[in-house]
Structure formats: structure tokens, C-alpha cells
Amino acid sequence: MHFTLSDLVTDITQNAAESGAALVELDVRETGKEFRFEVRDNGKGMSREELDRAMDPFGTDGEKHPDRKVGLGIPFLIQTASQSGGGWDVRSEKNQGTTVSAWFDMANVDTPPAGDLSGLFRTVFLFPGPEEVVVRRFLDRDGRKNNYEVRKSELTDALGDLEDGSSLVLLDRYLRSMETEE
Numbered sequence: 001m002h003f004t005l006s007d008l009v010t011d012i013t014q015n016a017a018e019s020g021a022a023l024v025e026l027d028v029r030e031t032g033k034e035f036r037f038e039v040r041d042n043g044k045g046m047s048r049e050e051l052d053r054a055m056d057p058f059g060t061d062g063e064k065h066p067d068r069k070v071g072l073g074i075p076f077l078i079q080t081a082s083q084s085g086g087g088w089d090v091r092s093e094k095n096q097g098t099t100v101s102a103w104f105d106m107a108n109v110d111t112p113p114a115g116d117l118s119g120l121f122r123t124v125f126l127f128p129g130p131e132e133v134v135v136r137r138f139l140d141r142d143g144r145k146n147n148y149e150v151r152k153s154e155l156t157d158a159l160g161d162l163e164d165g166s167s168l169v170l171l172d173r174y175l176r177s178m179e180t181e182e
Helices: 005-017 048-055 073-083 117-126 152-159 165-180
Strands: 023-031 034-041 087-093 097-105 132-141 144-151
Touching: 005 023, 005 034, 005 073, 005 097, 005 117, 023 117, 048 073, 048 087, 073 087, 073 097, 117 132, 117 165, 132 152, 132 165, 144 152, 144 165, 152 165
Parallel strands: 023 132
Antiparallel strands: 023 034, 034 097, 087 097, 132 144
């Protein structure tokens, strides 16, 4: 079960990181009326049949998770977006990558809260796999405007190993400061 939109975005982004991608890009746009995100990867992509299976709550990906019979990331995303007055789109091409996007009406009572976005971004940078992860944040809500872009390569240049305890603390502080800047 996903309690926040950040949980949904984390799940979809983890799928992208596990796809064999060298590059994963995450865009998060938030206004007073809408929360929108898009995850793009240049991983293995999916055929039409694989994509249909990924959208089926009773489908399976035995290659990626042989002990798990269902993969619910995309089905939960579809359900949550649809129930909250939003929408979704999934595009994929075999050996080219996948793009997943969704949007949510923030005024709808069924829309989960956004959640901890700086924590989401920290988690995304720590996923093993992709050589580069790019996070783009666009905020225009409640009189606050804030846009920024952070790249994993720049973070590792500045902080070194992101899994080191002191680097994690600095990464967390940096991302939280980016969320509070005007």
C-alpha cells in the first residue's frame, strides 16, 4: 500500500533503476492544483506484451523477482491516479527504455499527500544500477516558486561515496535545503 505520492514515485523510479538503464531521469512538478511526475530511463524497455503484463495487477516478472508473483507498481499508480481525478501514461520500447508519467488533482479527497520529497530524492540517488540519475524539481505553490536540478555525478564529485554515513547526512541536508529555498 502506498500512503503518499512519494511512495508511488519511489516504486516507479526503482523499476527504472533496475531496468539496466545507464540514465534515469525524474521530473517532479507541483502546483497548488496538481502533482505531476515523469520517470524516464534508457533501460531494456518492454514489448507491448510485457507492458500489458506490467499494467496487469496479476501479471508477473519472474526474471526480476522470481519469488514474487505480482508486481503492483504500475497497477497501483494507475488506480491511484484514476481515483484521484488524475491520469497516467506509460510508453516503452524494447531496448530503448520506458517513460512513466502520472498526474494527480491535489484538491481531490482521494489524492494521497505528496509526502517527503527530499527523502524520495535521496532514496533515488542511492538506487544501485544507473550511472547517472537526474532529478528535476519544479514547485509553484502557495506563493513559493522553486526550480532546481541535481545530478548523481555532481553529488558524488562533491561528496564521494553517497553510502558513506557523513555523505548521507550532507546529502540529506542539501536536498532538504533545496526544498526550502525560495
